[in-house]
Amino acid sequence: MLDLLNDLLWSKVLIVALVGLGLYFSIRSRFVQFRYFGDMFRIFGEAFKHQPGHLSSFQALMLSVAGRVGAGNIAGVAVAIMLGGPGAVFWMWLVALLGMATSYFECSLAQLYKRAEPDGTYRGGPAFYILHGLGQRWLAVIFSILLLVTFGFGFNAVQSYTVATSLHDTFGLPTHVSGIALVLVIGLIIFGGIKRIASMADVLVPVMAFSYIGMALVVLGMNIGEVPATLALIVKSAFGLEPAFAGGIGAAILMGVKRGLFSNEAGLGSAPNVAAVAEVNHPAAQGIVQSLSVFIDTILVCTSTALIILLSGVYLPGSEMAGVVLTQTALAAEVGEWGRIFVTLALTLFVFTTLVYNYYLGENALSFFSEKRWLVQLYRVLVVCLLLWGSMQDLSTVFGFADVTMGLLALVNLAALFLLFNTGLRLMRDYDGQIKAGVRSPVFDPQAYADLDLDPLAWPRQGQGRDEAVVARDLSLQQR
16 A cells, blocks of 8 residues: 555656646746855855854754755665666756755745744744645644654654664674664754754764765766766666667656655755744745755765766666665775775764754644643654664665655645745745845845734844844743
Protein backbone atom coordinates (compact mmCIF):
# COMPACT_ATOMS: atom_id res chain seq x y z
CA MET A 1 0.00 0.00 0.00
CA LEU A 2 2.84 2.38 0.89
CA ASP A 3 4.60 1.60 -2.40
CA LEU A 4 1.38 2.18 -4.33
CA LEU A 5 0.74 5.55 -2.66
CA ASN A 6 4.36 6.64 -3.14
CA ASP A 7 4.24 5.73 -6.81
CA LEU A 8 1.01 7.69 -7.28
CA LEU A 9 2.24 10.73 -5.37
CA TRP A 10 5.85 11.02 -6.53
CA SER A 11 5.72 9.53 -10.02
CA LYS A 12 2.61 11.37 -11.15
CA VAL A 13 0.81 13.91 -8.98
CA LEU A 14 3.68 15.75 -7.29
CA ILE A 15 5.95 15.94 -10.31
CA VAL A 16 3.19 17.67 -12.27
CA ALA A 17 2.15 19.88 -9.34
CA LEU A 18 5.61 21.00 -8.20
CA VAL A 19 7.14 21.49 -11.64
CA GLY A 20 3.94 22.95 -13.11
CA LEU A 21 3.40 25.42 -10.29
CA GLY A 22 7.09 26.29 -10.20
CA LEU A 23 6.89 27.23 -13.88
CA TYR A 24 3.62 29.13 -13.33
CA PHE A 25 5.06 31.08 -10.40
CA SER A 26 8.21 31.85 -12.41
CA ILE A 27 6.33 33.16 -15.44
CA ARG A 28 3.78 35.21 -13.46
CA SER A 29 6.54 36.79 -11.34
CA ARG A 30 8.69 37.52 -14.40
CA PHE A 31 11.23 35.00 -13.08
CA VAL A 32 11.76 36.70 -9.73
CA GLN A 33 14.46 34.15 -8.83
CA PHE A 34 16.64 35.44 -11.68
CA ARG A 35 15.71 39.13 -11.47
CA TYR A 36 16.91 39.28 -7.87
CA PHE A 37 19.71 36.73 -8.09
CA GLY A 38 22.40 39.38 -7.70
CA ASP A 39 20.46 41.04 -4.88
CA MET A 40 20.40 37.73 -2.98
CA PHE A 41 24.05 38.25 -2.11
CA ARG A 42 23.54 41.94 -1.19
CA ILE A 43 20.61 41.06 1.08
CA PHE A 44 22.64 38.13 2.35
CA GLY A 45 25.33 40.59 3.42
CA GLU A 46 22.77 42.67 5.32
CA ALA A 47 21.18 39.57 6.82
CA PHE A 48 23.48 39.56 9.86
CA LYS A 49 21.63 42.55 11.32
CA HIS A 50 18.91 41.80 13.84
CA GLN A 51 17.42 42.97 17.11
CA PRO A 52 18.86 41.42 20.30
CA GLY A 53 16.88 38.31 21.21
CA HIS A 54 15.72 37.69 17.64
CA LEU A 55 17.03 35.54 14.82
CA SER A 56 18.72 37.30 11.95
CA SER A 57 17.84 36.61 8.34
CA PHE A 58 21.29 35.00 8.02
CA GLN A 59 20.58 32.60 10.90
CA ALA A 60 17.23 31.68 9.36
CA LEU A 61 18.99 31.01 6.05
CA MET A 62 21.60 28.80 7.74
CA LEU A 63 18.87 26.82 9.48
CA SER A 64 17.13 26.35 6.15
CA VAL A 65 20.31 25.26 4.36
CA ALA A 66 21.02 22.89 7.26
CA GLY A 67 17.71 21.19 6.56
CA ARG A 68 17.91 21.15 2.79
CA VAL A 69 21.49 19.88 2.72
CA GLY A 70 21.36 16.34 4.09
CA ALA A 71 22.01 12.71 3.29
CA GLY A 72 20.19 13.13 -0.02
CA ASN A 73 22.96 15.40 -1.30
CA ILE A 74 25.47 12.54 -1.03
CA ALA A 75 23.50 9.32 -1.18
CA GLY A 76 20.44 10.66 -3.03
CA VAL A 77 22.38 12.06 -5.98
CA ALA A 78 24.24 8.76 -6.34
CA VAL A 79 20.92 6.88 -6.42
CA ALA A 80 19.54 9.29 -9.04
CA ILE A 81 22.56 8.73 -11.30
CA MET A 82 22.50 4.95 -10.88
CA LEU A 83 18.76 4.66 -11.66
CA GLY A 84 18.33 7.57 -14.08
CA GLY A 85 21.78 8.00 -15.61
CA PRO A 86 23.82 11.22 -15.77
CA GLY A 87 20.84 13.02 -17.36
CA ALA A 88 19.05 12.93 -13.99
CA VAL A 89 21.42 15.68 -12.82
CA PHE A 90 20.11 18.06 -15.52
CA TRP A 91 16.52 17.57 -14.35
CA MET A 92 17.65 18.19 -10.76
CA TRP A 93 19.04 21.53 -11.96
CA LEU A 94 15.77 22.40 -13.70
CA VAL A 95 13.68 21.54 -10.64
CA ALA A 96 15.93 23.69 -8.45
CA LEU A 97 15.79 26.74 -10.75
CA LEU A 98 11.98 26.58 -10.86
CA GLY A 99 11.80 25.71 -7.17
CA MET A 100 13.59 28.95 -6.31
CA ALA A 101 10.44 30.84 -7.35
CA THR A 102 8.21 28.54 -5.30
CA SER A 103 10.49 28.99 -2.29
CA TYR A 104 10.38 32.78 -2.75
CA PHE A 105 6.59 32.89 -2.47
CA GLU A 106 6.13 30.37 0.34
CA CYS A 107 8.79 32.07 2.49
CA SER A 108 7.47 35.58 1.76
CA LEU A 109 3.98 34.50 2.80
CA ALA A 110 5.37 32.84 5.94
CA GLN A 111 6.97 36.17 6.91
CA LEU A 112 3.79 38.12 6.14
CA TYR A 113 1.54 35.97 8.35
CA LYS A 114 4.01 35.30 11.19
CA ARG A 115 2.92 35.75 14.80
CA ALA A 116 4.87 37.32 17.69
CA GLU A 117 5.41 35.09 20.72
CA PRO A 118 5.41 36.17 24.40
CA ASP A 119 9.19 35.66 24.57
CA GLY A 120 9.68 38.12 21.70
CA THR A 121 10.40 35.51 19.03
CA TYR A 122 8.19 34.65 16.05
CA ARG A 123 6.27 31.63 14.83
CA GLY A 124 5.03 31.07 11.32
CA GLY A 125 4.87 28.79 8.32
CA PRO A 126 2.24 27.20 6.06
CA ALA A 127 -0.10 26.39 8.97
CA PHE A 128 -0.19 30.08 9.84
CA TYR A 129 -0.78 31.38 6.31
CA ILE A 130 -3.42 28.69 5.79
CA LEU A 131 -5.20 29.79 8.99
CA HIS A 132 -4.79 33.56 8.72
CA GLY A 133 -4.61 33.85 4.93
CA LEU A 134 -7.25 31.33 3.88
CA GLY A 135 -9.21 31.10 7.14
CA GLN A 136 -9.15 27.30 6.99
CA ARG A 137 -8.19 26.03 10.44
CA TRP A 138 -8.98 22.39 9.62
CA LEU A 139 -6.50 22.42 6.75
CA ALA A 140 -3.88 24.11 8.95
CA VAL A 141 -4.35 21.36 11.55
CA ILE A 142 -3.88 18.65 8.90
CA PHE A 143 -0.71 20.34 7.67
CA SER A 144 0.70 20.61 11.20
CA ILE A 145 0.03 16.94 11.92
CA LEU A 146 1.73 15.90 8.67
CA LEU A 147 4.70 18.18 9.43
CA LEU A 148 5.10 16.78 12.94
CA VAL A 149 4.90 13.14 11.83
CA THR A 150 7.12 13.54 8.77
CA PHE A 151 9.96 15.67 10.08
CA GLY A 152 9.66 15.45 13.86
CA PHE A 153 9.57 11.65 13.93
CA GLY A 154 9.87 9.83 10.60
CA PHE A 155 12.78 11.62 8.95
CA ASN A 156 14.76 12.00 12.17
CA ALA A 157 14.68 8.22 12.61
CA VAL A 158 15.71 7.72 8.97
CA GLN A 159 18.61 10.17 9.26
CA SER A 160 19.80 8.48 12.46
CA TYR A 161 19.79 5.12 10.68
CA THR A 162 21.73 6.56 7.73
CA VAL A 163 24.59 8.05 9.75
CA ALA A 164 24.85 5.05 12.11
CA THR A 165 25.10 2.68 9.15
CA SER A 166 27.71 4.83 7.42
CA LEU A 167 29.88 5.04 10.55
CA HIS A 168 29.58 1.30 11.03
CA ASP A 169 30.61 0.56 7.42
CA THR A 170 33.60 2.94 7.50
CA PHE A 171 34.90 2.66 11.07
CA GLY A 172 33.22 -0.49 12.34
CA LEU A 173 31.46 1.55 15.04
CA PRO A 174 28.46 -0.34 16.51
CA THR A 175 25.22 1.33 15.48
CA HIS A 176 23.95 1.62 19.06
CA VAL A 177 27.10 3.59 20.00
CA SER A 178 26.38 6.06 17.19
CA GLY A 179 22.79 6.27 18.38
CA ILE A 180 23.81 7.07 21.96
CA ALA A 181 26.25 9.74 20.75
CA LEU A 182 23.50 11.34 18.63
CA VAL A 183 21.11 11.30 21.58
CA LEU A 184 23.63 13.07 23.83
CA VAL A 185 24.61 15.77 21.33
CA ILE A 186 21.15 16.45 19.88
CA GLY A 187 19.63 16.35 23.36
CA LEU A 188 21.96 19.08 24.61
CA ILE A 189 21.04 21.27 21.63
CA ILE A 190 17.27 20.83 21.50
CA PHE A 191 16.82 21.32 25.23
CA GLY A 192 18.73 24.59 24.82
CA GLY A 193 16.08 26.07 22.52
CA ILE A 194 16.06 27.67 19.07
CA LYS A 195 18.75 30.26 19.89
CA ARG A 196 21.26 27.47 20.52
CA ILE A 197 20.10 25.72 17.36
CA ALA A 198 20.71 28.88 15.34
CA SER A 199 24.14 29.42 16.91
CA MET A 200 25.13 25.86 16.06
CA ALA A 201 23.91 26.23 12.47
CA ASP A 202 25.81 29.51 12.01
CA VAL A 203 29.08 27.61 12.43
CA LEU A 204 28.40 24.11 11.14
CA VAL A 205 26.46 24.83 7.97
CA PRO A 206 29.07 26.99 6.20
CA VAL A 207 31.86 24.60 7.26
CA MET A 208 29.85 21.60 6.15
CA ALA A 209 28.78 22.93 2.75
CA PHE A 210 31.95 24.73 1.67
CA SER A 211 34.30 21.93 2.74
CA TYR A 212 32.35 19.53 0.58
CA ILE A 213 32.24 21.97 -2.34
CA GLY A 214 35.97 22.56 -1.86
CA MET A 215 36.64 18.84 -2.18
CA ALA A 216 34.61 18.78 -5.40
CA LEU A 217 36.72 21.67 -6.74
CA VAL A 218 39.86 19.65 -6.00
CA VAL A 219 38.46 16.76 -8.03
CA LEU A 220 37.52 19.18 -10.83
CA GLY A 221 41.04 20.60 -10.84
CA MET A 222 42.50 17.11 -11.10
CA ASN A 223 40.25 16.37 -14.08
CA ILE A 224 39.88 19.83 -15.61
CA GLY A 225 40.26 18.54 -19.16
CA GLU A 226 37.31 16.17 -18.74
CA VAL A 227 34.88 18.65 -17.20
CA PRO A 228 33.40 20.00 -20.49
CA ALA A 229 32.79 16.45 -21.76
CA THR A 230 31.16 15.50 -18.43
CA LEU A 231 28.80 18.48 -18.51
CA ALA A 232 27.95 17.64 -22.15
CA LEU A 233 27.24 14.04 -21.06
CA ILE A 234 24.77 15.29 -18.44
CA VAL A 235 22.89 17.48 -20.94
CA LYS A 236 22.88 14.91 -23.76
CA SER A 237 21.74 12.11 -21.47
CA ALA A 238 18.88 14.27 -20.20
CA PHE A 239 17.36 14.30 -23.70
CA GLY A 240 18.31 10.78 -24.75
CA LEU A 241 21.06 11.98 -27.10
CA GLU A 242 23.81 9.88 -25.52
CA PRO A 243 23.82 6.33 -27.01
CA ALA A 244 24.59 4.59 -23.72
CA PHE A 245 21.55 6.21 -22.08
CA ALA A 246 19.24 6.73 -25.07
CA GLY A 247 16.52 4.49 -23.68
CA GLY A 248 16.58 5.99 -20.22
CA ILE A 249 15.18 9.49 -20.77
CA GLY A 250 12.04 8.66 -18.81
CA ALA A 251 14.06 7.34 -15.88
CA ALA A 252 16.33 10.40 -16.05
CA ILE A 253 13.37 12.79 -15.79
CA LEU A 254 11.65 10.77 -13.05
CA MET A 255 14.73 10.32 -10.85
CA GLY A 256 16.05 13.82 -11.46
CA VAL A 257 12.77 15.48 -10.57
CA LYS A 258 12.07 13.19 -7.60
CA ARG A 259 15.54 13.45 -6.05
CA GLY A 260 15.64 17.18 -6.77
CA LEU A 261 12.35 17.75 -4.99
CA PHE A 262 13.48 15.70 -1.99
CA SER A 263 16.77 17.54 -1.83
CA ASN A 264 15.79 21.21 -2.14
CA GLU A 265 12.33 20.90 -0.48
CA ALA A 266 10.99 23.89 -2.44
CA GLY A 267 7.22 23.75 -2.15
CA LEU A 268 7.12 21.11 0.57
CA GLY A 269 6.31 23.66 3.28
CA SER A 270 9.29 22.96 5.55
CA ALA A 271 11.57 25.97 4.91
CA PRO A 272 8.81 28.59 5.50
CA ASN A 273 8.65 27.54 9.15
CA VAL A 274 12.24 28.72 9.56
CA ALA A 275 11.91 31.71 7.24
CA ALA A 276 9.13 33.12 9.43
CA VAL A 277 11.26 33.43 12.56
CA ALA A 278 13.68 36.03 11.17
CA GLU A 279 13.59 39.74 11.93
CA VAL A 280 13.38 41.52 8.55
CA ASN A 281 12.16 44.87 7.15
CA HIS A 282 10.06 43.34 4.36
CA PRO A 283 8.64 39.82 3.86
CA ALA A 284 9.88 39.67 0.26
CA ALA A 285 13.49 40.17 1.39
CA GLN A 286 13.39 36.90 3.31
CA GLY A 287 11.80 35.21 0.29
CA ILE A 288 14.76 36.33 -1.81
CA VAL A 289 17.28 35.10 0.78
CA GLN A 290 15.55 31.72 1.08
CA SER A 291 15.65 31.26 -2.70
CA LEU A 292 19.42 31.27 -2.31
CA SER A 293 19.25 28.19 -0.07
CA VAL A 294 17.67 26.19 -2.94
CA PHE A 295 20.53 27.30 -5.19
CA ILE A 296 23.15 26.28 -2.60
CA ASP A 297 21.54 22.90 -2.00
CA THR A 298 21.11 21.68 -5.57
CA ILE A 299 23.21 23.78 -7.94
CA LEU A 300 26.27 23.76 -5.66
CA VAL A 301 26.18 20.77 -3.29
CA CYS A 302 24.29 18.20 -5.40
CA THR A 303 26.31 19.14 -8.48
CA SER A 304 29.49 18.64 -6.43
CA THR A 305 28.46 15.06 -5.68
CA ALA A 306 27.47 14.42 -9.31
CA LEU A 307 30.80 15.65 -10.70
CA ILE A 308 32.80 13.64 -8.15
CA ILE A 309 30.98 10.49 -9.27
CA LEU A 310 31.07 11.12 -13.02
CA LEU A 311 34.69 12.30 -13.17
CA SER A 312 36.03 9.41 -11.11
CA GLY A 313 35.35 6.73 -13.72
CA VAL A 314 33.85 4.49 -11.04
CA TYR A 315 30.31 4.85 -12.32
CA LEU A 316 29.29 2.28 -14.93
CA PRO A 317 25.77 1.91 -16.43
CA GLY A 318 24.07 -1.13 -14.96
CA SER A 319 26.31 -1.31 -11.90
CA GLU A 320 24.58 -2.30 -8.67
CA MET A 321 26.77 -0.02 -6.52
CA ALA A 322 24.52 2.73 -5.22
CA GLY A 323 23.92 5.28 -2.50
CA VAL A 324 26.67 6.58 -0.27
CA VAL A 325 28.95 3.65 -1.21
CA LEU A 326 29.17 4.95 -4.80
CA THR A 327 30.11 8.45 -3.65
CA GLN A 328 32.66 7.10 -1.18
CA THR A 329 34.23 4.83 -3.80
CA ALA A 330 34.34 7.63 -6.40
CA LEU A 331 36.15 10.06 -4.09
CA ALA A 332 38.53 7.32 -2.89
CA ALA A 333 39.43 6.62 -6.53
CA GLU A 334 40.39 10.28 -6.97
CA VAL A 335 42.22 11.20 -3.75
CA GLY A 336 42.91 7.89 -2.04
CA GLU A 337 41.20 5.89 0.70
CA TRP A 338 41.06 8.90 3.02
CA GLY A 339 38.40 10.25 0.63
CA ARG A 340 36.08 7.50 1.85
CA ILE A 341 36.52 8.76 5.41
CA PHE A 342 35.93 12.36 4.26
CA VAL A 343 32.58 11.40 2.72
CA THR A 344 31.54 9.61 5.90
CA LEU A 345 32.44 12.62 8.04
CA ALA A 346 30.67 14.99 5.62
CA LEU A 347 27.59 12.76 5.71
CA THR A 348 27.69 12.78 9.51
CA LEU A 349 27.74 16.59 9.57
CA PHE A 350 25.00 16.80 6.94
CA VAL A 351 22.76 14.44 8.90
CA PHE A 352 23.54 16.11 12.22
CA THR A 353 22.35 19.55 11.10
CA THR A 354 19.33 18.00 9.37
CA LEU A 355 18.34 16.26 12.61
CA VAL A 356 18.33 19.59 14.45
CA TYR A 357 16.35 21.24 11.64
CA ASN A 358 13.80 18.40 11.59
CA TYR A 359 13.37 18.71 15.35
CA TYR A 360 12.63 22.41 15.06
CA LEU A 361 10.01 21.82 12.36
CA GLY A 362 8.27 19.33 14.62
CA GLU A 363 8.34 21.74 17.56
CA ASN A 364 6.92 24.51 15.38
CA ALA A 365 4.09 22.19 14.29
CA LEU A 366 3.41 21.20 17.89
CA SER A 367 3.18 24.84 18.99
CA PHE A 368 0.28 25.28 16.59
CA PHE A 369 -1.81 23.00 18.83
CA SER A 370 -0.57 23.84 22.30
CA GLU A 371 1.96 25.97 24.16
CA LYS A 372 1.99 23.68 27.22
CA ARG A 373 5.54 23.19 28.43
CA TRP A 374 5.10 19.53 29.40
CA LEU A 375 3.95 18.67 25.88
CA VAL A 376 7.08 20.23 24.33
CA GLN A 377 9.27 18.34 26.82
CA LEU A 378 7.48 15.09 25.97
CA TYR A 379 8.10 15.73 22.28
CA ARG A 380 11.80 16.30 22.94
CA VAL A 381 12.05 13.05 24.89
CA LEU A 382 10.30 11.16 22.06
CA VAL A 383 12.69 12.66 19.50
CA VAL A 384 15.82 11.50 21.33
CA CYS A 385 14.28 8.06 21.92
CA LEU A 386 13.53 7.72 18.21
CA LEU A 387 17.11 8.71 17.38
CA LEU A 388 18.42 5.79 19.42
CA TRP A 389 15.77 3.42 18.09
CA GLY A 390 16.33 4.51 14.51
CA SER A 391 20.08 3.91 14.65
CA MET A 392 19.47 0.19 15.27
CA GLN A 393 16.57 -0.51 12.90
CA ASP A 394 15.82 -1.35 9.29
CA LEU A 395 13.69 1.65 8.45
CA SER A 396 12.29 0.74 5.04
CA THR A 397 8.70 0.81 6.31
CA VAL A 398 9.20 3.99 8.33
CA PHE A 399 10.87 5.64 5.33
CA GLY A 400 8.00 4.60 3.05
CA PHE A 401 5.48 6.00 5.52
CA ALA A 402 7.43 9.28 5.80
CA ASP A 403 7.51 9.52 1.99
CA VAL A 404 3.72 9.33 1.87
CA THR A 405 3.19 11.94 4.60
CA MET A 406 5.78 14.21 2.96
CA GLY A 407 3.96 13.93 -0.35
CA LEU A 408 0.65 14.82 1.28
CA LEU A 409 2.41 17.68 3.07
CA ALA A 410 3.51 19.09 -0.27
CA LEU A 411 0.01 18.84 -1.77
CA VAL A 412 -1.55 20.78 1.11
CA ASN A 413 1.13 23.48 0.95
CA LEU A 414 0.98 23.81 -2.85
CA ALA A 415 -2.81 24.18 -2.75
CA ALA A 416 -2.45 26.99 -0.19
CA LEU A 417 0.30 28.69 -2.23
CA PHE A 418 -1.84 28.63 -5.34
CA LEU A 419 -4.82 30.15 -3.50
CA LEU A 420 -2.64 32.84 -1.88
CA PHE A 421 -0.55 33.55 -4.96
CA ASN A 422 -2.16 36.94 -5.61
CA THR A 423 -1.20 38.04 -2.10
CA GLY A 424 2.34 36.89 -2.82
CA LEU A 425 2.36 38.92 -6.04
CA ARG A 426 1.11 41.93 -4.12
CA LEU A 427 4.08 41.66 -1.76
CA MET A 428 6.48 41.23 -4.67
CA ARG A 429 5.14 44.29 -6.52
CA ASP A 430 5.39 46.38 -3.35
CA TYR A 431 9.05 45.36 -3.00
CA ASP A 432 9.70 45.89 -6.72
CA GLY A 433 8.14 49.36 -6.59
CA GLN A 434 10.33 50.47 -3.71
CA ILE A 435 13.46 49.16 -5.42
CA LYS A 436 12.56 51.07 -8.61
CA ALA A 437 12.02 54.20 -6.53
CA GLY A 438 15.61 53.95 -5.32
CA VAL A 439 14.95 52.50 -1.85
CA ARG A 440 17.95 50.31 -1.09
CA SER A 441 16.26 48.32 1.68
CA PRO A 442 12.45 48.31 1.20
CA VAL A 443 10.28 48.55 4.32
CA PHE A 444 6.95 46.81 4.78
CA ASP A 445 4.01 49.07 5.66
CA PRO A 446 1.28 46.99 7.38
CA GLN A 447 -1.21 49.87 7.02
CA ALA A 448 -1.29 49.14 3.28
CA TYR A 449 -2.40 45.59 4.09
CA ALA A 450 -5.16 46.41 6.58
CA ASP A 451 -7.49 44.01 4.74
CA LEU A 452 -5.33 41.03 5.76
CA ASP A 453 -5.25 39.21 9.10
CA LEU A 454 -1.77 40.28 10.19
CA ASP A 455 -0.30 40.40 13.68
CA PRO A 456 0.29 44.07 14.63
CA LEU A 457 2.90 42.94 17.17
CA ALA A 458 4.90 41.18 14.47
CA TRP A 459 4.57 44.14 12.07
CA PRO A 460 4.49 47.46 14.02
CA ARG A 461 2.95 50.33 12.12
CA GLN A 462 5.21 52.36 9.84
CA GLY A 463 6.15 55.81 11.12
CA GLN A 464 7.42 54.63 14.47
CA GLY A 465 11.17 54.55 14.96
CA ARG A 466 12.45 51.02 14.78
CA ASP A 467 13.59 50.94 18.41
CA GLU A 468 10.33 52.56 19.53
CA ALA A 469 8.34 49.97 17.61
CA VAL A 470 10.29 47.09 19.17
CA VAL A 471 9.79 48.49 22.69
CA ALA A 472 6.05 48.93 22.05
CA ARG A 473 5.80 45.38 20.72
CA ASP A 474 7.68 43.86 23.66
CA LEU A 475 5.49 45.78 26.13
CA SER A 476 2.33 44.51 24.42
CA LEU A 477 3.66 40.96 24.49
CA GLN A 478 4.39 41.20 28.21
CA GLN A 479 0.85 42.45 28.83
CA ARG A 480 -0.52 39.60 26.71
